[in-house]
Amino acid sequence: xxxxxxxxxxxxxxxxxxxxxxxxxxxxxxxxxxxxxxxxxxxxxxxxxxxxxxxxxxxxxxxxxxxxxxxxxxxxxxxxxxxxxxxxxxxxxxxxxxxxxxxxxxxxxxxxxxxxxxxxxxxxxxxxxxxxxxxxxxxxxx
Numbered sequence: 485x486x487x488x489x490x491x492x493x494x495x496x497x498x499x500x501x502x503x504x505x506x507x508x509x510x511x512x513x514x515x516x517x518x519x520x521x522x523x524x525x526x527x528x529x530x531x532x533x534x535x536x537x538x539x540x541x542x543x544x545x546x547x548x549x550x551x552x553x554x555x556x557x558x559x560x561x562x563x564x565x566x567x568x569x570x571x572x573x574x575x576x577x578x579x580x581x582x583x584x585x586x587x588x589x590x591x592x593x594x595x596x597x598x599x600x601x602x603x604x605x606x607x608x609x610x611x612x613x614x615x616x617x618x619x620x621x622x623x624x625x626x
Contacts, residue, residue, distance in 0.1 A: 522561060527574065
């Protein structure tokens with residue numbers, strides 16, 4: 485924790501396993517109880533898939549980090565965000581519709597968070613990763 489002299493502001497960093505949605509909920513609840521809410525949340529999680537790795541083999545891990553975790557951060561921290569606060573999600577351009585197979589873009593175009601989650605989970609349970617491309621959009625309206 486750092487404190488700037490002459491201010492009441494504090495910066496508190498935390499390490500969080502973003503694939504554990506219960507841990508995300510617990511951290512949001514803890515910070516709300518301890519501090520009455522949060523002003524800024526920066527989410528910067530990544531699951532890299534290297535060129536020599538199989539996208540199909542790593543698809544679930546990639547979706548858990550890039551999609552499910554991002555949505556969990558938004559859902560858990562949104563309600564405890566103070567007025568004027570900010571949720572900052574750092575993500576690559578791979579999470580945009582431009583990198584998704586054009587045949588699937590209609591599933592995400594104009595979709596809200598619930599629709600994105602539904603489409604990603606439906607894809608995950610019904611398609612092989614190589615059939616639809618392993619990179620599913622992680623943000624609505626991207």
